[in-house]
Amino acid sequence: MGVYDLTGRKALVTGGARGLGAGMADALAHAGAAVVIGDIREDLGKATADALRGSGVRVGFVPLDVTSDPSWEQAITATIGELGGLDIVVNNAGVEISGLVADLDPDDVRRMLDVNVLGTALGIKHAFRAMRPGGPAGSGGAVVNVSSVAATIAFPGIAGYSATKSAVDRLTRVAAMESGKLGYGVRVNCIYPGLVPTEMGNQLAQDVVTLGLFGSVQEAVGTVVGLTPQGRLGEIADMADAVVFLASDAARFITGTGLAVDGGMGM
Numbered sequence: 365m366g367v368y369d370l371t372g373r374k375a376l377v378t379g380g381a382r383g384l385g386a387g388m389a390d391a392l393a394h395a396g397a398a399v400v401i402g403d404i405r406e407d408l409g410k411a412t413a414d415a416l417r418g419s420g421v422r423v424g425f426v427p428l429d430v431t432s433d434p435s436w437e438q439a440i441t442a443t444i445g446e447l448g449g450l451d452i453v454v455n456n457a458g459v460e461i462s463g464l465v466a467d468l469d470p471d472d473v474r475r476m477l478d479v480n481v482l483g484t485a486l487g488i489k490h491a492f493r494a495m496r497p498g499g500p501a502g503s504g505g506a507v508v509n510v511s512s513v514a515a516t517i518a519f520p521g522i523a524g525y526s527a528t529k530s531a532v533d534r535l536t537r538v539a540a541m542e543s544g545k546l547g548y549g550v551r552v553n554c555i556y557p558g559l560v561p562t563e564m565g566n567q568l569a570q571d572v573v574t575l576g577l578f579g580s581v582q583e584a585v586g587t588v589v590g591l592t593p594q595g596r597l598g599e600i601a602d603m604a605d606a607v608v609f610l611a612s613d614a615a616r617f618i619t620g621t622g623l624a625v626d627g628g629m630g631m
């Protein structure tokens with residue numbers, strides 16, 4: 365396994381109860397890390413952790429609402445208590461609520477800002493406080509944020525979501541700058557996933573049809589595939605492997621950058 369080997373590392377993956385986050389938790393664990401899933405959906409999160417443990421890897425669960433500062437404090441303390449340290453935080457939790465700009469619903473935009481932007485910002489904050497020198501897990505590490513191809517292209521129906529994912533991109537870069545300048549020893553990077561048919565991805569494909577932007581789900585998905593040089597949708601494992609790379613020593617001189625994992629859609 366070499367530089368991709370995460371044996372002995374301890375990781376927290378937000379939004380890991382299902383979808384991409386569950387795949388990331390699984391991939392990190394199979395690379396050797398001990399992993400805790402943090403999610404607002406406790407029953408599903410526990411069930412996912414139980415299922416992943418079935419393949420012999422170490423995966424636990426902590427309740428976490430990424431929009432809440434006290435919830436982060438509790439989750440980080442619980443994670444360090446359970447794993448005996450913390451080296452990797454994956455800020456994956458996110459929500460997508462489609463809508464036309466002309467019909468913009470302030471509550472929908474606030475919800476996405478709360479989870480996608482504030483949730484990621486708090487995740488970086490608490491990762492830094494835990495992993496920097498003097499912190500309860502003070503030997504540095506890696507943060508991987510989950511942006512989206514939506515931050516790099518203009519796809520109709522997802523303006524608010526795209527704005528929040530562009531914010532994740534900038535948060536990543538400024539946080540990496542501060543970590544370097546202040547000697548935290550924490551690398552901060554993000555990935556930009558292409559469309560993956562998770563519950564979120566499938567809902568988005570339905571929503572752009574409901575909004576009248578495409579004639580059918582097949583047409584919407586076909587348009588995305590047509591815009592993708594590699595000619596297919598993303599898979600959960602595509603995103604999970606990129607997270608393992610950025611979390612590992614193979615990425616030891618990589619910080620403040622974003623990795624497009626989108627088959628070339630956003631190039």
Ligand SMILES: NC(=O)c1ccc[n+]([C@@H]2O[C@H](COP(=O)([O-])OP(=O)(O)OC[C@H]3O[C@@H](n4cnc5c(N)ncnc54)[C@H](O)[C@@H]3O)[C@@H](O)[C@H]2O)c1
Nearest residue numbers: 379381383384404429430457458512557559560562564565
């Ligand atoms: N699926 C895609 O096509 C796609 C593409 C690009 C980026 N992304 C991003 O990848 C990430 C994961 O997406 P997914 O497709 O797996 O979505 P999903 O909806 O299937 O899963 C999201 C998870 O986040 C959790 N979550 C939501 N709000 C939370 C909160 N406040 N605190 C803690 N957990 C919370 C949910 O309970 C759920 O388990 C998101 O950030 C999403 O924006 C997804």
